[in-house]
Every structure is written in structure tokens, then in C-alpha cells.
Amino acid sequence: MVDELLCGYNCTVFAYGQTGTGKTYTMFGKMTEELGLLSDDAGIIPRTLYTLFDKLKGRDSTVKCSFIELYNEALCDLLSDEGDTKLQLFENERNGANGSLLVKGMRESYVDSPSAGVRLLEMGSRKRQVAATRCNDLSSRSHTIFTINVLTRTSEQSITSGKLNLVDLAGSENIQRSGAENKRAVEAGQINKSLLTLGRVINALVDKSSHVPYRESKLTRLLQDSLGGQTKTCIIATVSPCQSSQEETVSTLDYAFRAKNIHNRPQINTPVPKDTLLSELALEIENLKRNLRATRDRNGVYMTSDTHEEMLKEIESRRIVNEEQKQCIEALESGLQHRTGELLAVTRQLRDLDLDNKEAHLKLRQMNDALNKAHNIWGGSIAEVSDITEKVGARMKDFQAHQTRLLRDFSANLGRFLENEMTAAQRNQTLLYDTLRAVEGAGEDSKTQLLKGETEEAFHQLKQISKTGRATVSEALNELSHAITRISEGLEGELLKCNDQFEMAYGAFDQDVQSTFQTIVKHVEEQNVEISELRHRLQNANSRMIEMNHKTSLDVARLLEEERANAEVERNNFLSQIGAIYDLSSQQRWDRLQENYNIICSDISSSGILMESLTTHSRIDECIARQKQLAKELADSSSYLKVRMWQDKERLGKRHFSARQAAVSAKKDLQQSVDNHKETLHEQLELWARELEKTQSQNKQLSDAYLGHLNTLETTIKQSYSTVKDQLGMVLENSGQFQKDMARHSDAMEQPIEALEKEICEPLSHLRTNIQSYSIPTGASLEQDACDRPGATQSNQEGTSHWEHDNLAKQPRVEIASDDSENPRLKRRRL
Numbered sequence: 001m002v003d004e005l006l007c008g009y010n011c012t013v014f015a016y017g018q019t020g021t022g023k024t025y026t027m028f029g030k031m032t033e034e035l036g037l038l039s040d041d042a043g044i045i046p047r048t049l050y051t052l053f054d055k056l057k058g059r060d061s062t063v064k065c066s067f068i069e070l071y072n073e074a075l076c077d078l079l080s081d082e083g084d085t086k087l088q089l090f091e092n093e094r095n096g097a098n099g100s101l102l103v104k105g106m107r108e109s110y111v112d113s114p115s116a117g118v119r120l121l122e123m124g125s126r127k128r129q130v131a132a133t134r135c136n137d138l139s140s141r142s143h144t145i146f147t148i149n150v151l152t153r154t155s156e157q158s159i160t161s162g163k164l165n166l167v168d169l170a171g172s173e174n175i176q177r178s179g180a181e182n183k184r185a186v187e188a189g190q191i192n193k194s195l196l197t198l199g200r201v202i203n204a205l206v207d208k209s210s211h212v213p214y215r216e217s218k219l220t221r222l223l224q225d226s227l228g229g230q231t232k233t234c235i236i237a238t239v240s241p242c243q244s245s246q247e248e249t250v251s252t253l254d255y256a257f258r259a260k261n262i263h264n265r266p267q268i269n270t271p272v273p274k275d276t277l278l279s280e281l282a283l284e285i286e287n288l289k290r291n292l293r294a295t296r297d298r299n300g301v302y303m304t305s306d307t308h309e310e311m312l313k314e315i316e317s318r319r320i321v322n323e324e325q326k327q328c329i330e331a332l333e334s335g336l337q338h339r340t341g342e343l344l345a346v347t348r349q350l351r352d353l354d355l356d357n358k359e360a361h362l363k364l365r366q367m368n369d370a371l372n373k374a375h376n377i378w379g380g381s382i383a384e385v386s387d388i389t390e391k392v393g394a395r396m397k398d399f400q401a402h403q404t405r406l407l408r409d410f411s412a413n414l415g416r417f418l419e420n421e422m423t424a425a426q427r428n429q430t431l432l433y434d435t436l437r438a439v440e441g442a443g444e445d446s447k448t449q450l451l452k453g454e455t456e457e458a459f460h461q462l463k464q465i466s467k468t469g470r471a472t473v474s475e476a477l478n479e480l481s482h483a484i485t486r487i488s489e490g491l492e493g494e495l496l497k498c499n500d501q502f503e504m505a506y507g508a509f510d511q512d513v514q515s516t517f518q519t520i521v522k523h524v525e526e527q528n529v530e531i532s533e534l535r536h537r538l539q540n541a542n543s544r545m546i547e548m549n550h551k552t553s554l555d556v557a558r559l560l561e562e563e564r565a566n567a568e569v570e571r572n573n574f575l576s577q578i579g580a581i582y583d584l585s586s587q588q589r590w591d592r593l594q595e596n597y598n599i600i601c602s603d604i605s606s607s608g609i610l611m612e613s614l615t616t617h618s619r620i621d622e623c624i625a626r627q628k629q630l631a632k633e634l635a636d637s638s639s640y641l642k643v644r645m646w647q648d649k650e651r652l653g654k655r656h657f658s659a660r661q662a663a664v665s666a667k668k669d670l671q672q673s674v675d676n677h678k679e680t681l682h683e684q685l686e687l688w689a690r691e692l693e694k695t696q697s698q699n700k701q702l703s704d705a706y707l708g709h710l711n712t713l714e715t716t717i718k719q720s721y722s723t724v725k726d727q728l729g730m731v732l733e734n735s736g737q738f739q740k741d742m743a744r745h746s747d748a749m750e751q752p753i754e755a756l757e758k759e760i761c762e763p764l765s766h767l768r769t770n771i772q773s774y775s776i777p778t779g780a781s782l783e784q785d786a787c788d789r790p791g792a793t794q795s796n797q798e799g800t801s802h803w804e805h806d807n808l809a810k811q812p813r814v815e816i817a818s819d820d821s822e823n824p825r826l827k828r829r830r831l
């Protein structure tokens with residue numbers, strides 16, 4: 001039946017049967033809901049409501065319900081708030097109504113859910129006339145009709161209408177058996193009468209009589225269309241299983257059997273065009289107004305004073321409602337104006353954000369300029385470092401050459417001096433040899449001829465020789481000692497001079513390098529501070545923008561939501577009056593708003609993303625990181641160079657010190673050796689002199705023993721000579737050794753000077769090459785990067801917009817200055 005109803009048929013279901021057989025139970029049943037679900041004992045009406053709304057899901061429709069009862073031939077509205085409102089029946093004279101009935105004053109309630117319908121049903125049922133009889137504790141004393149009117153939109157311009165009457169008839173009863181008395185007896189009489197008429201109508205319809213007595217009771221008038229009309233009708237016959245009710249059961253079944261033979265001609269209600277419906281309604285209102293006016297004009301005030309007062313009250317209340325609605329409309333208008341103002345403010349904020357964005361772009365450009373400046377400074381610093389390292393290299397080479405020359409000169413002088421000394425020592429040796437020969441010769445002559453006198457002379461000569469030899473040897477040794485001291489002092493002086501020169505050169509170089517590094521580090525630090533500041537400012541601007549974006553987005557969303565709610569309220573308010581027209585405009589308005597909202601949201605979010613990406617752009621971080629890395633490498637290089645120079649200086653100092661120590665110890669050894677020889681020689685000469693003296697004195701007394709003594713003396717002289725000779729040989733040997741030691745020391749001293757080439761000059765040259773090959777990204781390269789992106793060139797020329805930066809931000813790249821590409825080390829770092 002529900003499907004037929006939705007197709008546009010009018011339908012009727014009514015339950016007919018003896019009292020107490022379950023008509024009300026069948027139609028209403030248990031209406032309470034449990035957890036939003038119907039009870040298993042629910043009747044046809046609640047089930048119909050649930051099924052109907054289930055089928056209407058997703059369809060544009062309205063459902064109206066009315067609930068009336070026919071009690072003692074009087075029609076009452078069970079949904080009316082005011083006590084016993086008597087309803088009147090009218091013939092519907094509207095076109096296409098086919099003489100159907102119109103119940104005037106009946107309340108029709110809009111229902112938007114099955115629960116609401118069931119609530120109406122319960123409310124009406126409570127008002128229904130019931131009473132206890134012998135047959136039924138809760139016997140229905142009236143006929144009820146629950147009507148469901150459904151309007152369904154089938155197309156944009158037409159609406160299908162359908163009506164379902166759900167009728168619960170009062171039960172026919174045997175008054176004697178039901179024990180009805182007085183009022184109940186009257187009720188039973190009326191019920192039986194109306195049911196009797198219904199039976200006669202059915203009989204007439206089955207017999208196809210020319211006259212069908214519809215008008216004999218209000219029940220048959222109400223069901224006129226359902227019986228033999230254009231309605232689809234279903235009759236439920238309820239019977240009692242009791243033996244005692246056999247007669248009534250047979251009667252009911254006979255009734256139902258005959259009713260089955262009635263042939264209705266169901267027709268779908270003509271779909272009503274929306275405009276027609278609206279214009280008809282407007283026309284009807286106008287007619288009603290006109291009738292009212294005519295009635296008033298003709299008869300004056302056609303009402304009781306109570307009704308008049310009620311009407312006045314109603315007019316007053318309507319006036320108040322009107323004023324409230326007017327105020328509401330004004331409030332809505334002011335709200336709309338307020339929203340428009342807010343929308344303008346949002347637009348202004350967006351414009352401000354755009355300006356902020358442009359400002360940020362300007363700052364970015366400034367940062368690029370600063371980077372360019374840093375790049376220039378860096379180039380200058382590289383040139384400076386190269387210059388200084390070149391100078392230091394040149395000075396190191398000069399220093400090396402000078403040192404080498406000094407050492408060679410010193411070695412040559414020392415060799416010459418030692419050669420001279422050795423020649424002198426050899427000469428003394430020869431002299432001693434000659435003297436010895438002379439002594440030997442003198443000894444031979446004294447033996448043969450002038451033994452005594454010549455012996456005296458010989459002694460005298462020997463004394464002279466001894467004195468002379470002693471003086472000569474002593475002089476030679478003193479000279480040797482002085483020469484050693486001189487050489488040692490000269491060597492020490494040269495070493496000290498050399499050391500001082502090196503210290504000076506090192507100090508100057510160290511100062512130059514330190515000041516250069518400090519300048520570079522200072523520049524880099526300044527750049528770092530500037531970049532950090534710029535970045536901080538950029539981040540601040542971005543966070544402000546994100547906040548504002550977020551706030552704007554929230555505001556717009558809130559505005560939209562409020563607008564939607566207002567639109568919904570307005571829609572509900574006006575729907576009953578202008579229906580679908582407002583729907584359309586509301587929908588268009590909502591679509592417009594939604595579209596604008598989406599555009600604004602997407603703009604805001606893309607702007608936010610752009611700023612976010614600009615702030616968190618890895619190139620700034622990388623630039624800062626590279627700056628830091630550069631500063632760190634510079635500091636490392638500086639400290640490494642410093643340490644190396646200190647090490648070299650220390651090593652050189654140690655070499656100097658060891659050379660000086662070697663020279664001093666050599667001098668000391670030579671001095672000691674010379675002193676020892678001198679002492680030994682002196683002692684031996686002393687001894688010899690004493691012996692000679694003794695021999696001379698004894699010679700006078702012991703001339704016989706003279707020769708023996710002379711031989712002994714000769715032997716002693718020979719021994720002394722050999723000792724002196726040995727000592728001189730040792731001196732010569734020591735001098736040769738000393739010469740070799742000096743040559744070795746000289747080589748050893750040359751080694752650190754040569755090592756300077758490797759340890760200082762080469763690192764400096766590497767440093768120069770590395771620094772020249774370093775480069776930092778320039779603003780030009782960053783801008784070039786921006787220009788390389790598609791569509792960026794034009795925008796940069798015409799004034800950059802944040803939308804274009806969005807694209808720029810989405811393609812992060814690391815750009816190294818062009819000459820970096822040739823440096824494999826930098827190339828690896830970039831990767």
C-alpha cells in the first residue's frame with residue numbers, strides 16, 4: 001500500500017469486525033519504541049509510518065498527518081489542542097477533486113520522522129473515546145481515521161501527492177451481550193447505525209444499485225471515495241474464535257465477502273505542477289480572504305464576543321510575531337552587513353598578507369645582496385691569503401738560502417782554520433824532529449872531542465831548546481785554544497743570529513697569517529649574524545602570516561557556518577511561503593559561498609605553504625651551514641698552521657740548541673785536550689829541565705857517568721818526543737774528527753732548513769690553492785636559480801608575486817658558484 005501511495009494513489013485500509021476482536025490491536029498495537037525500534041506488537045499504522053519514511057529516504061518530500069474520530073455522528077479533531085473541536089464536512093469543489101470531501105478546520109501536522117508520527121498517534125489515541133464493556137475493557141466507542149498525506153517531488157516542476165486513510169472502526173456489538181446502558185447504549189446504537197449504513201452501501205455497490213446511500217451516515221460519507229471510488233482499498237475483517245460469537249463471525253465474514261465484490265477504479269492523482277500548486281494555494285487564500293471580507297461586509301461582525309476577543313488576541317499575538325519577525329529580519333540584515341564588513345576585513349587582511357609577502361621577498365633580495373657582498377669580501381680575503389702565503393714562501397726561501405750560505409761559510413772557515421792549525425802542528429812536529437836529530441848529533445860529537453865543554457854547551461842549548469820548544473808548544477796550544485774559543489763563539493753567534501732571523505721571520509709571518517685569519521673569521525661571523533637576523537625576521541613574518549591565515553581561515557569558516565545556519569533558519573522560515581523558489585536561491589547562494597570559501601581556503605593554504613617553504617628553505621640553512629663550515633675550516637687551518645709553525649719553531653730551536661751544545665762540548669773537549677797536552681808537555685819539559693839540571697850538575701862531578709846519562713837523556717828525549725808526537729797526532733786526529741763532526745752538524749743543521757720547504761712552504765701553497773678554489777653561493781646564483789624556474793623570469797621582471805614563489809619553494813636546489821664545478825672536493829660536498 002505504501003508503494004501505491006508513493007506512486008500517487010489514494011489508499012484506504014480499514015478494520016471491520018465485532019467488538020473485542022482486535023481491530024484496534026491490529027491498527028495501532030503497541031506503539032512504544034525500544035531503542036528506536038518498533039515493538040513486535042506494533043500495529044499497521046506505526047509500521048506504515050516506519051516503512052514510509054524508510055522509502056522516502058533521499059527523496060524530496062513532505063508528510064502531513066491528521067487524526068479525526070467520528071463519535072456519535074460528530075467529527076472531532078484528535079490532534080487539536082483545544083478540547084472538543086467539532087469539524088465540518090464539505091464537498092471539495094476544486095478542479096480535479098472529483099467531489100471528494102474536505103474536513104474543515106482539521107489540523108494537519110507536518111511529520112519529519114516516523115517517531116514524530118507515532119507520537120501524534122499516541123497523543124490522538126489518548127483523546128479517543130473508549131469505555132469498558134462486558135466484551136472489551138477498553139472498547140473503542142468511535143471510528144477513527146488516521147490520514148497520511150505525502151507530497152513527493154518527481155521532477156523540478158511537478159509534485160506527486162498521495163493520501164492513505166487508516167481507519168479503525170468501532171465494533172458492532174450486541175447491546176444485550178455487551179451490557180451497554182444509557183450513554184454506552186446510545187453510543188452502541190450510533191455505532192451499529194453507522195455500520196449498518198456501511199453494510200448497505202457495500203450491498204448497493206455490489207448490487208450496482210443506482211443509488212448508493214453514502215449520505216446516510218458521516219462514516220459512509222467519509223469513506224465514499226474508498227468504496228467504489230478511485231481509491232485503492234483494503235478491508236481487514238477481524239473475528240473472534242469463540243463459539244459464542246459464531247453468529248457475529250459469520251456476519252462479519254459475509255460482510256467481507258460481499259465487500260470483495262466492490263470494484264473500485266483507482267487513479268493516480270494528477271501530478272501538480274509546482275507553480276500551479278502555489279498559484280492555486282495563493283488563489284485559495286485570496287478566495288478565503290474575499291469570502292471573509294464579503295461575510296463581514298454583508299453581516300458585520302459575524303462572531304461571538306468571545307470569538308471576537310480571541311480573534312483580537314490572535315491578531316495582537318500575530319502583530320507581535322510580525323514585529324518579532326521584522327526585528328529578526330533587521331537583525332539578520334545587520335548580521336549580513338556585519339558579515340560583509342568582516343568579509344571586507346578579511347580581504348584587507350589578505351591584501352596585507354600579500355604586502356607582507358612582497359616585503360619578505362624584498363628582504364630575501366637584501367639577503368642575496370649581503371651574500372654577494374660576502375662573496376666579494378671572501379674573494380678579497382682569498383687574494384690576500386694567496387699574497388701573504390706567496391710572500392711567506394719567498395721569505396722562507398730567502399731564509400733557507402741565507403742559512404745554507406751561512407752554514408757553508410762557517411764550515412769552510414772552520415775547515416780552513418783547522419787545516420792551518422794542523423799545518424802548524426805538523427810544522428812543530430818537524431821542528432821537534434829536527435831538534436831531536438840535533439840532540440843526537442850533539443851527543444855523538446861530545447863523546448869524541450869536546451866532551452865537557454861541549455856538553456855544557458849542549459846542555460845550555462838543550463835548555464834553550466827546551467825553553468823555546470816549551471814556549472812554542474805553549475804558544476801553539478794557546479793559539480789553538482783561542483782559535484777554538486773564537487770558532488765556538490763565532491759559531492754560536494752565527495747560530496744565534498740565524499735563530500733571531502728565523503724568529504723574526506716567523507713572528508712576522510705568524511702575525512700576518514693571524515691577522516688575515518682573524519679578518520676572514522670576523523667577516524664570516526658578521527655574515528652569519530646578518531643571515532641569522534634576516535632569517536629570524538623572515539620566520540617572524542612567516543609565523544605572523546601563518547597565524548593570520550589560520551585566524552582568517554577560522555573566521556571565514558565560522559562566518560560560513562553562521563551564514564549556513566542563518567540560511568537554514570531563513571529557509572525554514574520562508575519555506576512554507578515560497579517553498580522551492582527560496583530553495584533554489586538558497587542553494588545558489590550556498591554554492592556561491594562554498595565556492596568562495598574553497599577559493600579563499602586554497603589561496604590561504606597555498607600562501608601558508610609558500611611562506612612555510614620560504615622560511616624553512618634549505619638553501620638558507622645550507623648557506624649558513626656552509627658559512628659555519630667555512631669558518632670552522634678556516635679556524636682549523638689557522639690553528640693547524642699555528643701548531644705546525646710552533647712545532648717547526650720548536651724543532652728548529654732544538655736543533656739550534658743541540659748544535660750549540662755540540663759546538664760547546666766540542667770546544668770544551670778540544671780545550672780540555674789541549675790543556676791536558678799542554679800540562680803534560682809542561683810537566684815533561686819541567687821534568688826534562690830538572691833532569692838536565694841534575695845531569696849538568698852531576699856531569700861536573702860524574703864525568704864518567706856522563707855518557708851513560710847522556711844516553712839515558714837521549715832515550716828520555718826520544719820518549720818525550722814520541723809522546724809529544726803522539727799528543728800532536730791525537731790533536732790532529734781530534735781536529736780531523738772535529739772537522740767531520742762540524743760537517744755532520746752542518747748537514748744536520750741544513751736538514752731542518754730543507755724540511756722547512758716541506759713543512760711550511762708546501763702547506764702554505766696547498767692552503768693558497770684550496771682557498772682560491774673555495775667559493776660561496778652568491779645572490780646572483782640564488783636569483784639565477786629563481787630565474788631558471790619555469791615562469792619565474794617574467795614575474796621577476798614584472799614584480800614577483802607570492803604565487804610564483806610557491807613554485808620556487810616547491811623545487812629546492814643547492815646552487816654552487818660556477819667555478820665550484822671544477823673543484824672535485826667541493827663537488828663531493830655539494831652532492
Ligand SMILES: Nc1ncnc2c1ncn2[C@@H]1O[C@H](COP(=O)(O)OP(=O)(O)OP(=O)(O)O)[C@@H](O)[C@H]1O
Pocket residue numbers: 017018019020021022023024025026136138139140141169170171172238
Ligand atoms: N492478536 C492479538 N493478540 C493479542 N491480544 C489481542 C489480539 N487481538 C486482540 N487482542 C486483545 O483483545 C482485546 C480487545 O482487542 P481490541 O480492543 O483491539 O478489540 P476491538 O475489536 O478493537 O474492540 P472494540 O471494537 O470494542 O474496540 C485487547 O485487550 C487486545 O489486546
